[in-house]
Amino acid sequence: MSPQMSDSSSKGVAIITGAAEGIGRGIALRLVSDGFDVAINDIAPKQAALDQLVSEITSKTSRRAIAVPGDVSKDGDVKGIVDKVVRELGGLDVMIANAGIAVNKPIAETTVDEWDRLFAVNVRGTFLCYKLAANAMIRQGRGGRIVGACSIAGKKGIAEAACYSSTKFAVRGLTQSAAQEYGKFGITVNAYAPGHIETQFLGRFDGYQANKKGLKPGEWTETLKSTVAVGKNGTPTEIASLVSYLVSKDAHFITGQSIIVDGGGLFD
Incomplete structure (x- = not known):
């Protein structure tokens, strides 16, 4: 990647979804530290947390940061997020499709509505982020990095979390397919698979x-x-460290992978 941003000191522009708390927040702070300008996303009820994070970033660093609330399961919201980031920050170089939800229930107690909601956010949301970010990156013609949120539950099914596990297995497949489609454009697509964070x-x-x-x-x-x-x-810092590498120029030969970060509990 060789971003041609108005701010020549920037490494580029990154979107991080689900960034109001937890792993997403940790990734946003790490990418800012690495030199990226960031657009942080979460659902509208978490606007206050997004605003606080933007304030924290802009008051302590020279990096640009904007809040882009929206529901990743909605096509129009994700398109609006990407379009706003390209318009206001000058482009898009990194998409971190981190947003996700879970439900803990045996299969027999899991409702169709719960199943559909998890797939809407975790799978459709990741699909939309991959697709629309890649479209923007291809238009720019300078490559890019796309990273999704898998899980150890996407490597081995977990009892009483079948719906969640199923969504994360789907993210693995999507990541592998996307890597093959977008590699010719200089875009790598990978995922992190956290353990107990x-x-x-x-x-x-x-x-x-x-x-x-x-x-x-x-x-x-x-x-x-x-x-x-x-x-x-683990802590969000461990995941953010891997993401920092995956979005770097040094990781140009890694794509289609869902990399376990769990302290040595599950071996792949």
């Missing part, structure tokens, strides 16, 4: 397990540490 998202899994097993809040999360080689849970 201590975020609000993991906290929702913890709440389900605590209620089911009669545990105190946080006890289930603590037990996860003994299931991985390094003996600890």
Whole structure:
């Protein structure tokens, strides 16, 4: 990539979806540190958190940052996000399709509405981000980097999270197909597959397990540490470090991969 931005010190422009909290927020901060201008996205109810993050970035760095709220499951919203970023920040070089949701339930208790909602956000949302970002990158003619959110649940099915696991298996397939279609344009497409990352998202899994097993809040999360080689849970920083590399020029020969980042719990 050789972004020709109005700000010559910028490494380019990145969109990060689902960036109001957790892994998305961590990735946004890391890419800013790396020298990217960023557009941070989440759903409208999280506007205040987006505004706070924009303020944090612009007050502490020289990088540009804008909030682009919207629902990634809606074609018009994602198109609007991409168009606004290209118009206001001068282009698009990196798309991080991070937004995702989960439900913890046995298959027998999972409703059709829950199934459809997870696929709408996790799969259709990733598809729209990949497609519309790639369209913009192809028009620019300078290549790009697209990165999606897989999971260890997309490498091995998880009981009582069948719907979530299914969406993440779908992200793996989409990533592999997109990598083959977009490689000729200088666009790489990869995904990160986190394990146990201590975020609000993991906290929702913890709440389900605590209620089911009669545990105190946080006890289930603590037990996860003994299931991985390094003996600890991860933080958004670990995922952001991988993303930082995947969007760099040095990663030009890596594409179509969903890379596990879990401290050595699942080996691929």
